[in-house]
Amino acid sequence: MQRIIPIVAIVASLLAFVGAQICQECQADNDVYCLNQTSYQNCMKNAAFGAVETCPTGTVCSNSADVCVDSSQVDGTTVLDVCGLSASCQTCNTNKKYTCVSQTQFARCSSSGVVLSSSVYSCEEDEICIEAGLTFYNNICVPTCAADFVGFTSTCSNSVYQPSSTTTTTASPATTPEPSVQATGCTKAANADASLSSASYFYTSYTADATCRSYLYCQRATTGWTTVFLSCSGTRPYFDPTTSGCVSAKPTECT
Incomplete structure (x- = not known):
């Protein structure tokens, strides 16, 4: 009995973690999909939609109703730095x-x-x-x-x-490319995949990153592209172009 009580408490804590604040998943607390510590999308019916929003400098994507909160407000219990915990x-x-x-x-x-x-x-x-x-x-x-x-x-x-x-360490993701390079990547992806040619926004691999950890958010603008350079991390370090998300196992397309 003494062993069961602590385990029940641990399960309750981990269930709270699963339901409230996993990076790159729609959060139950505020219907927000944190892409990384400083970028997010809104969610509806447990699916992300719309443009990628960027948090103001000095703030992080959280589980709170305000979404972006000052780092000093993160207490690790009620207010969480969602992707910072990855x-x-x-x-x-x-x-x-x-x-x-x-x-x-x-x-x-x-x-x-x-x-x-x-x-x-x-x-x-x-x-x-x-x-x-x-x-x-x-x-x-x-x-x-x-x-x-x-x-x-x-x-x-x-x-x-x-x-x-x-041991062999995993190489770091590529450094953030210039906006023009990101835009070129979006154009190439749209031209290579018919399903993306008319999409208002999509995610695509950043092919210059040999680690397969970096990817681009591409949104069509009046002239050219609005882009965000993103990287997978933690227990899901690889970008999978077939699911447009971060995964734990290296995709077969990754060489």
């Missing part, structure tokens, strides 16, 4: 104290944003490492049964941690 394996930043380094291991982060290989710890036998757990119940290790119930998987796909000196 975790990535073996990655530290100045705001993280711990990061998952394998399916069942986590490590301490230094103040400079470096994984401390000397401080690697293992979860309990029936737990997996999920970074969202830190935000919602103050533990990076989540019981497997609780994660399975809400459809969560471990942040990392590797079974055993290997220090960065012996």
Whole structure:
């Protein structure tokens, strides 16, 4: 009985995470689809529509009714930096104290944003490492049964941690291209795909990015294109042109 009560609490916390604030999904709280930390679309009937809106400088896409809120208002419980919570394996930043380094291991982060290989710890036998757990119940290790119930998987796909000196790291996304380059990408995509030739807006791969993580939002304007350069991250790091969304597995089109 003592074991069941904490697990029920964890499941409730993760259910709140699933229903309220997943990056690049329509949120239940405010009917907004956060594309990244600073861009969003509105939602209706659980589908994104309309032009991409950009948050003012210093604000982030949140689960609040105001959508874009000042970073200082984010408390991690009621007001959330939706896409800022998208975790990535073996990655530290100045705001993280711990990061998952394998399916069942986590490590301490230094103040400079470096994984401390000397401080690697293992979860309990029936737990997996999920970074969202830190935000919602103050533990990076989540019981497997609780994660399975809400459809969560471990942040990392590797079974055993290997220090960065012996592992291959994922290349960073391409740097933001000039607006003219983005517009050219939109034109090429529209010309190559008949289904896009008359679309008022669409998403397309940014083909110059060999990592397959970057993509373009293309909206027709009076003259040319209105574009937004976007990148996938976290547990869904690849852009899939067939679904126009970010996915966890590298698409077959990606070479």
